Amino acid sequence: MRPATLIDSEHLTLITRRLCYQLIENHDDFSNTAILGLQPRGVAYARRIQKTLQEILPGQEILLGNLDITFHRDDFRRRDIPLAPNQTEVNFLIEGKKVILVDDVLYTGRTIRAGMDAMLSFGRPAAVELLVLIDRRFQRQLPIEPTYIGRSVDSYDNQRVEVKLDAEGEGKVLLYTTPNNNE
Amino acid sequence: MSKLSVDHLLGIKYLLKEDIDLIFDTAQNFKEVINRPIRKVPSLRDITVANLFFENSTRTKLSFELAEKRLSADVVNFSAASSSVKKGETLIDTVNNILSMKVDMVVMRHPNPGAPVFLSRHVNTTIINAGDGTHEHPTQALLDAYSMQEKLGDIKGAKVCIVGDIKHSRVALSNIFCLQKLGAEVMVCGPTTLIPKHIESLGVKVSHNIKEALGWCDVANVLRIQLERQGDEKDVSFFPSLREYTQQFGINGEMIANTGRKIVIMHPGPINRGVEITSDVADSAESVILDQVENGVAVRMAVLYLLASGIGRN
Numbered sequence: 219m220r221p222a223t224l225i226d227s228e229h230l231t232l233i234t235r236r237l238c239y240q241l242i243e244n245h246d247d248f249s250n251t252a253i254l255g256l257q258p259r260g261v262a263y264a265r266r267i268q269k270t271l272q273e274i275l276p277g278q279e280i281l282l283g284n285l286d287i288t289f290h291r292d293d294f295r296r297r298d299i300p301l302a303p304n305q306t307e308v309n310f311l312i313e314g315k316k317v318i319l320v321d322d323v324l325y326t327g328r329t330i331r332a333g334m335d336a337m338l339s340f341g342r343p344a345a346v347e348l349l350v351l352i353d354r355r356f357q358r359q360l361p362i363e364p365t366y367i368g369r370s371v372d373s374y375d376n377q378r379v380e381v382k383l384d385a386e387g388e389g390k391v392l393l394y395t396t397p398n399n400n401e
Numbered sequence: 402m403s404k405l406s407v408d409h410l411l412g413i414k415y416l417l418k419e420d421i422d423l424i425f426d427t428a429q430n431f432k433e434v435i436n437r438p439i440r441k442v443p444s445l446r447d448i449t450v451a452n453l454f455f456e457n458s459t460r461t462k463l464s465f466e467l468a469e470k471r472l473s474a475d476v477v478n479f480s481a482a483s484s485s486v487k488k489g490e491t492l493i494d495t496v497n498n499i500l501s502m503k504v505d506m507v508v509m510r511h512p513n514p515g516a517p518v519f520l521s522r523h524v525n526t527t528i529i530n531a532g533d534g535t536h537e538h539p540t541q542a543l544l545d546a547y548s549m550q551e552k553l554g555d556i557k558g559a560k561v562c563i564v565g566d567i568k569h570s571r572v573a574l575s576n577i578f579c580l581q582k583l584g585a586e587v588m589v590c591g592p593t594t595l596i597p598k599h600i601e602s603l604g605v606k607v608s609h610n611i612k613e614a615l616g617w618c619d620v621a622n623v624l625r626i627q628l629e630r631q632g633d634e635k636d637v638s639f640f641p642s643l644r645e646y647t648q649q650f651g652i653n654g655e656m657i658a659n660t661g662r663k664i665v666i667m668h669p670g671p672i673n674r675g676v677e678i679t680s681d682v683a684d685s686a687e688s689v690i691l692d693q694v695e696n697g698v699a700v701r702m703a704v705l706y707l708l709a710s711g712i713g714r715n
Contacts, residue, residue, distance in 0.1 A: 289434065289442035289472075289706075300710035302403045303430040311438065339439040 221392040224352070224371060224379070230389045233368045237349060238270045240366055241318065250344075251316045252281040256333045257288075257304035260321035262383045263351055267320060269387075283308035283340075285319075287332040306336075313341030318365075322381040324350040327362035352379050352391060405707050409521045409528040412537035413578035421582060425547050427703035428696070435471060435698055445474035448709050451499050453509040454531070455481040455492075455516075460670055460694070461531050461541070465508050468701035474709075477504065492516065493523050500526055505712050506705070509533075527708050535569050541669055542575030544700040546583055548693045549620055552665050557584035562614045564650065565624030565677055566595045568639075572624060572669050577603055590614035591650060594639040611650050615660050622667040623652060623678050647676050654681040663687050670694070 225233065245251045248271070255264025261284045268282045288303035319333055330348060337343070351368035357375075369391075371379060376396055383389040405420050413421075434442055450469045454462055462478075469476045479499065490498075496507065506527045509517055514536035521528045532538040550556050561580050567573045567589045580587050581604060588606040589596055601607060608614045615621060626646060640646045657664055666678070666688040674680050683690060 286430065288430070289444045294444050295447075295710055295712060297710075299404045300707065303427060305430065306433050306437075335443070339434075339437045339441070341438060 225391040257286040264320035290332040317343040327360035431702040432699040445472040538571040542579040562618035
């Protein structure tokens, strides 16, 4: 079945700018804030957020790290094939900083739980916020809610949301539906 | 592929090239983990590992134990010196007794070649060979190759010379298998008495001249003269004296300088400074001896992690 387009490229730019202005409201000049993108797909969106913030606040340094959560997942040994880890690149300590975790899609909340666990390996943050491009509402298995939401989506278990971002700044969000898929 | 083709790590012989690549990719991530401010991840928190050392070991045991603890596994240690093995218990009984206490993985070192393979056929657990007699020492070979890859970029086509006591060395055999699977050329160099007959059949070059070997290789992996093993065959001397061995096969800075090339220096430890290698070589910029030790923990974490993922949950 052909996927439905949830967000097209133009909308994505608008949403990203809106999220950035919301971030600026809360974080001022970002001097005590770090952004952590969750591997693999949250990293690309975190980079997009950083780029847009730098356009709005020229010359301002905005800390960005990539966090891999593979070793902190709660489904190790419950899968047939272990997930391949990705690179973690956090070149600063988050001790005392305000951290914004960024992911593309929030679904069950388990990735974010693992992300918070992994994040603590780099210090004790002053506060943690969560920014997601897509919030799949009513699907949570853990008590985790985002601070900033690009768009909320009501979806079924047999649907899959895919965020496609390319380096040129284009991108879109698609919704795939597979009959009888136990995702 | 992101799963090993084997259920145990008994020797490099049983691994595919893809397995080695997967272990290296995973080790890369663990190397980042052990350089974090908090060097611990919770992956193996519901796994219990028994380290069974029927033969003395300091660094391998320490390295395994650190790897296990940094993956949050529960660890129990056993050494033959203080156990019922001395009272006549068989290997299978010893291990089955330990497994009855709900242990998921066994890391074992044993003086008899093939002991881990034998055990893997008779007990129901995941086994990692930490050295069996003069047979294999797979994690050492993996960390050696990983360190080489880190230094050279790619092992394929690299010329590696293993110098010293090849006959009594499990490190040498595992290294030969591992390097060949990764596409390196291997030479062994040492006194005739310390090189096994027919070793050419493994596809390695043989040299009895250290200068010639150094002139050929990109990497020299220098092994320790295992004085404790020279006594296995009581009446046999493999070389007249340590002094003579050093004169013939010891590596010093001048020899390296004479080759006019940079040679990566490796040593699995413990080093007998001034015997197989002089201090200026061991501490030179081209030496990766301490990187090997650091990589040892990361590689062992990768092996434990990948093998543990295959353990079923009951």
